């Protein structure tokens with residue numbers, strides 16, 4: 193039985209990470225691997241229940257600390273119920289967002305130390321490789337707008353948060369990539385999905401082959 197492989201994809205809203213995750217899952221399945229494609233917040237029934245508290249309607253009136261605890265609770269359930277069992281079965285797990293989203297989105301204030309402490313004590317599982325899809329907020333916005341034109345009910349976080357917020361997130365993701373070069377690869381997310389997918393495969397070649 194092959195060893196399980198835990199991969200995560202990250203990036204600002206509209207960078208195209210979910211498309212790349214789906215393409216990667218398909219690619220690995222054609223190579224004969226069993227793949228669990230999952231997401232955060234969510235991924236398990238309990239995680240999805242917590243996700244509804246966080247992202248639906250007005251997203252609740254949580255303090256920054258409570259929000260961190262909810263994201264962490266959702267992750268704990270996701271790891272217990274979905275990710276660890278799949279890895280133990282030798283499967284590939286691709287999670288669309290994971291701890292680096294918490295670092296980027298919740299870590300800007302004074303919670304950075306709490307994020308690391310909770311992760312080390314209560315989650316204790318890191319991906320082998322994290323791909324951060326990197327795109328300017330302006331380009332990501334144009335992409336999100338095109339997507340929104342085809343899906344009227346989509347929540348539009350870009351409208352709510354703005355380009356300046358996305359720029360701050362992009363910087364946070366750059367810092368994460370610089371801090372952990374062995375685990376994290378920054379991927380140029382500009383161009384067609386096919387062009388970006390070639391970069392995705394190149395960034396995983398040592399783990400999955402060509």
Ligand code: TYD
Nearest residue numbers: 205206232233247263289290293294297349
């Ligand atoms: P989602 O619809 O999955 O966004 P996207 O399609 O861009 O992945 O909603 C998840 C939102 O939750 C997204 O705006 C990022 C945010 N988030 C955090 O703030 N912290 C976290 O730890 C995670 C996992 C997500």
